[in-house]
Structure formats: structure tokens, C-alpha cells
Amino acid sequence: MEMTNYSYIGPMDRLVHPNLKDVSLAAALHALADPVRLDIIARLVDCPSLNAGASCAQATPKSTISNHLNVLRAAGLVETKVEGRERINRLRCVDFDARFPGLLASVLANKG
Amino acid sequence: MEMTNYSYIGPMDRLVHPNLKDVSLAAALHALADPVRLDIIARLVDCPSLNAGASCAQATPKSTISNHLNVLRAAGLVETKVEGRERINRLRCVDFDARFPGLLASVLANKG
DNA sequence: TCCATAGTTCGGAAATCTTGAACTATATCC
DNA sequence: GGATATAGTTCAAGATTTCCGAACTATGGA
DSSP: OOOOOOOOSSOTTSOOOOOGGGOOHHHHHHHHSSHHHHHHHHHHHHSSOEETGGGSOTTSOHHHHHHHHHHHHHTTSEEEEEETTEEEEEEOHHHHHHHSTTHHHHHHHHOO | OOOOOOOOSSOTTSOOOOOGGGOOHHHHHHHHSSHHHHHHHHHHHHSSOEETGGGSOTTSOHHHHHHHHHHHHHTTSEEEEEETTEEEEEEOHHHHHHHSTTHHHHHHHHOO
């Protein structure tokens, strides 16, 4: 019997979503300040619930998508629910807009 | 006579300011996504023209301030003019807002 | 001329980002 | 049940970016 070094931060069916009051403006802007993440957000606007694969251009490596979704989740921009063997992602528009009024709207308006 | 390795990108009295059409949304957000740079911007809102030293908390190293101002300049957020032995920085509010309408206002409104 | 002030450039250490490989977890087919 | 496929995470290491002290350029004033 082999001991493994891999560990999960928590149970895989309960991902951690921050309270928006604990997200700084700099952290929120940092999450938005990346072309891949802006693309993920744009896709989630068009189609409000997507699994990880579908929320990114298909050339993007899985581990990269996973990291970008972690950043978006940590910034309170995305919520993730486990559904069967996939994770469904949604924008936390209401929560995010309550914390940073107008910010996401203004970013989306300027992304063309 | 000693040859030096130090070089300036251009004449020191003519700093490069980008045309805002060449600034991407991701680059603009990246420039905004840093506590030190947000602080610089806030100071320039309060006091519209400041030299490098005055645009940052006084504990910040000079080379660090210089780098942050480069990032802000490259994002079209700050313009710099040489005046005697100092460089006076100003926000390019009008230019930036023409390129990214509402974005800077919404960031400033959310920075408290 | 010499000194002080203002800011840039360089280089190396530190932090962060990217991504393939190995892994966990769940579903589906026999 | 077992084998296989699919979805996504974790790890590790290379690549990239950021930070900042030291050396430098540039200007102003005594």
C-alpha cells in the first residue's frame, strides 16, 4: 500500500467561496486583469452556467483553466457547484456588484 | 575615460506616452490591480500634479515607485512631464475615459 | 566646482504564473 | 462488481514578472 502526496484542501464536493466583504478592490481587479479570465467571464455572461472545459477556449490546458477559475472564485466573481462529475460555474453578479457597484458592468461594457 | 553600461530608452526629457487605442482592457486592469498603484492614483486625484516621491507612501523605495509609474504610464493612466530636476505626473482622465468609459470612475468610486 | 535632490537603470533574489504528469472522483458500459 | 472514460485537481519545475538595493544620469543651487 502506497502513501500518496496528493491532498485536497477540503472535501471535493464543497468548494470554498469567499464572503465578498473579504475581497479587496486590488484582488478583484487582479482577477479581472487577465485575457483568459476576461474570456471566461464573457462566456459566462453569454451562457450563465458552464463547466470548466466549456468556460475556456479549447486549446487551454486543464490545469490552467483550473487555476484561472480558482482566481475568479477567490475574488468572489465565480461560484462553482459540483454536479455529477463536472463543476458548474456561474458568475456571482449580484454579490460582486453589491461589493463593487458598477465595476463588473463597466468592465463588461469595455470588453469588445 | 570609462564606458558605462547604463542606457536610457530615449532622451530623458521626452517620456513615451502610448496612444490609448493601443492599450488593451487587460493591460488597463492590470495597471489598476495593485494596492501601491491604486494609492498613487488616489493621490493624483486629490492633488492633480505630483512628482514621483510625493505620489507614493514615503517608505516605498525609489526604484519601486519608478516601476509603478512606468506601468501606469504604459497603460495610459498617467502622463509625466519633466520640470527642472523632477517629473510631474498627472492622470490622463480624459484620454483614459474616452478609451474605457466609466472604468476609472467606477474603480475610484469603489476605492475607499 | 562641488554637493544635494530627483529619478532611472541594472541585476539578482523573491514571488507568481504556466503547464505536463500524476492523481482523485464520478459515471457509464459491460 | 470491474474496467474504462470523463472532469477536474494537485504537484513540481521551468518561465515570467515583480521588488528593491546599488550604481548611475541629470539638473539646480551654493
